[in-house]
Amino acid sequence: MTVLCIFGLLLPCDLVFPWVTHNGQYDSEIVVNEIKGVQVELVLTATRANGDSAQVTHQLMPYETWHVDASVVFAALGEGPGYVVRMQCDATTISAAYVVRLLAGSSGRSPAQANVVQTSSATQHLLYNYLPSDMQFQSAIVVANMGDEVAHLTMRAYQEGIKAGEVTLQLHSGRPFAALASELFPHLVGSIYAVVSADQPILGSAFIFNSLSEPSMANAQPLAVLPMAPDPDPNGVWVRKRPSPRWTSEMPHVALNDELWVIAGAEFGVASDAVSIYNSSAISGGKGSRCRCGDTIT
Amino acid sequence: MTTVAAGRVHAMGGYLTFGRAERDLYVFDGANWVRLTDIPTSRAAAVAVGLGDVFYLTGGVAGGRVSGLHQRYNALSDTWETMTPMPTPREHLAGAAMGGFIYIIGGRADFSGGSSMAVLEAYDPQLDVWTSLPSMPTPRSGLAAAAWKGRLYVFGGELPDTYDDVEAYDPATQQWSILQPMPTALHGIGAATMGRGIYIVAGGVSVGSFRPTDQTHVFFPPN
Numbered sequence A: 001m002t003v004l005c006i007f008g009l010l011l012p013c014d015l016v017f018p019w020v021t022h023n024g025q026y027d028s029e030i031v032v033n034e035i036k037g038v039q040v041e042l043v044l045t046a047t048r049a050n051g052d053s054a055q056v057t058h059q060l061m062p063y064e065t066w067h068v069d070a071s072v073v074f075a076a077l078g079e080g081p082g083y084v085v086r087m088q089c090d091a092t093t094i095s096a097a098y099v100v101r102l103l104a105g106s107s108g109r110s111p112a113q114a115n116v117v118q119t120s121s122a123t124q125h126l127l128y129n130y131l132p133s134d135m136q137f138q139s140a141i142v143v144a145n146m147g148d149e150v151a152h153l154t155m156r157a158y159q160e161g162i163k164a165g166e167v168t169l170q171l172h173s174g175r176p177f178a179a180l181a182s183e184l185f186p187h188l189v190g191s192i193y194a195v196v197s198a199d200q201p202i203l204g205s206a207f208i209f210n211s212l213s214e215p216s217m218a219n220a221q222p223l224a225v226l227p228m229a230p231d232p233d234p235n236g237v238w239v240r241k242r243p244s245p246r247w248t249s250e251m252p253h254v255a256l257n258d259e260l261w262v263i264a265g266a267e268f269g270v271a272s273d274a275v276s277i278y279n280s281s282a283i284s285g286g287k288g289s290r291c292r293c294g295d296t297i298t
Numbered sequence B: 001m002t003t004v005a006a007g008r009v010h011a012m013g014g015y016l017t018f019g020r021a022e023r024d025l026y027v028f029d030g031a032n033w034v035r036l037t038d039i040p041t042s043r044a045a046a047v048a049v050g051l052g053d054v055f056y057l058t059g060g061v062a063g064g065r066v067s068g069l070h071q072r073y074n075a076l077s078d079t080w081e082t083m084t085p086m087p088t089p090r091e092h093l094a095g096a097a098m099g100g101f102i103y104i105i106g107g108r109a110d111f112s113g114g115s116s117m118a119v120l121e122a123y124d125p126q127l128d129v130w131t132s133l134p135s136m137p138t139p140r141s142g143l144a145a146a147a148w149k150g151r152l153y154v155f156g157g158e159l160p161d162t163y164d165d166v167e168a169y170d171p172a173t174q175q176w177s178i179l180q181p182m183p184t185a186l187h188g189i190g191a192a193t194m195g196r197g198i199y200i201v202a203g204g205v206s207v208g209s210f211r212p213t214d215q216t217h218v219f220f221p222p223n
Helices: none
Strands: A013-020 A026-034 A040-048 A053-060 A065-069 A083-089 A094-102 A110-115 A123-133 A138-145 A151-159 A162-171 A176-180 A190-209 A215-219 A237-241 A253-256 A259-263 A274-279 A287-292 B002-005 B008-012 B015-017 B025-028 B033-035 B047-051 B054-058 B070-074 B079-082 B094-098 B101-105 B120-124 B129-133 B144-148 B151-155 B166-170 B175-179 B192-194 B197-204 B212-220
Touching (some): A053 A065, A094 A215, A162 A190, A259 B192, B047 B101, B144 B197, B151 B197
Antiparallel strands (some): A123 A138, A123 A190, A237 B212, A253 A259, B008 B025, B047 B054, B094 B101, B144 B151, B151 B166
């Protein structure tokens, strides 16, 4: 068997679990499938943000499915913050996934699952499509530096069509970084999407937690180019939205519970009793609806 | 006029036909518009600004005259109360609540070309006192105003022209700044802050006419 644990060596199986954890609040399970009937030696290397690391090997038998808790396989790391796990082998017959579970929640071992990521898919721009931060949900960004050098990361947040925040930091080779979106961009409330750019290849995943801290997760998406969203302007930015269903003037607006109410007014000079409601948080990017509301008010 | 008080949308007054101001007040209860106690005086082209469980109905045309009438409605008790009048009577004005104060901006004394005002006055609800503040750079009426992060943003308007101007007032410095103009000059508009943006839906495109647009734009103020 070739020595497989050298970072950067391109091997037939070179996979990454971006954020595995075991502590008092969360634990993780790693699941590896051998799918072509050969025996495979796996080498798994776990690395925390502070550089603490542990390495284990495991013989996977033909067609075996290996379930293992992170607290067992990486017991040497002890409880603490999460870590990135790189799994290498000399076969192309491996598939894998991992589960992060909330232990402390009232619902029990609330699970979130994601598939392992090919190291070869590491890229210089990663997209995190949906990162809510509000009264109901919190979200987190995980990035792992798969390059050989220190990565200079630029994390950009986009909200409602414009670039709304930017954070830079450095990340050592082979190490992960994780933070709540609300910590990275404390001035942004509501949902954002984010792009993390680096001068080294990176991989990552996104978490969403509900108010019970129950997790869901998805892998970040490699991105070829940065979004064309406008930068903040010292004089403000105008963005065009879906047109109103009504052609009106002289009508007041109010915002209530993330909805914009446009009430009554004049439609070509005639007093109207219509109410239009605009919901910018709709996935479609905004919808107009119309209802007729009793008495005429302008 | 429309505003939010006690977490509900209230709509009131206005012209049913030109020159005939109404007194009706309604609240949307989640399913229907429910009529409440009428405005004490018929009212149109005024501004309503919500502040917690009350709203203030200020200026406009009241009883057939341009007025500084300033009334408070308590949404919990369904009662009206007349407060200290606004120093500068005006109609087609705009306003917003910010930092516990009510800011009233612009408007006009009549429909003549030179009547548009740049006046900014602030009302202290605790003391029932008005204060004059630095005027905005561009006098106008039929404008819109909204607050965001401690600044008052003023949009568009008319008389003598139709305006695309966006100006912001910072109470901390008592300074006005001129910002990115609107994509289209509009009057007869509203503005509402939602998330990080200030939304402006539709509006009139030429002075004094009811020629409207369906455009919707959102303005993201500078951080």
